[in-house]
Amino acid sequence: MEGHEPKILTLVLIEGPYRSQYADMAYEIANSAIDKNYHVNLFLYMDATHIPKKEQNPHSFPNVAAKFKDLISRGADVRACVRCATARGHSCAKKPYIKGVKITNVYDLAGWIKESHQVISLGC
16 A cells, blocks of 8 residues: 555544543544554544543543553544633643643544544544
8 A cells, every 4th residue: 555645534532531431442443543554533522622631540440541642652633622621621721631632623623524534423
């Protein structure tokens, strides 16, 4: 496949961490896609903006922020909706997220959907 642009997968997450397995499912899907040379976008909307919060210390659960940090280190683009994040107390000025997460507007999602070969939405 040399000379070809990688396929693009966009995952849209709506549910927050630890109340469902959507964040874990997104990690597994994204990790597998990266292994298959996809470029992966993850857009965090509504309560999913809690997923990449710094300094999480969940008991009896895997740390989803650490999983997303791994995806970022492997090239995934992770963005959180600015309106959703600020409504949940994640101010841009306070840098609430792990390194590499961008707080942006929902219009980025529209562009990603247009460019993507596959889009998966996880959550209600």
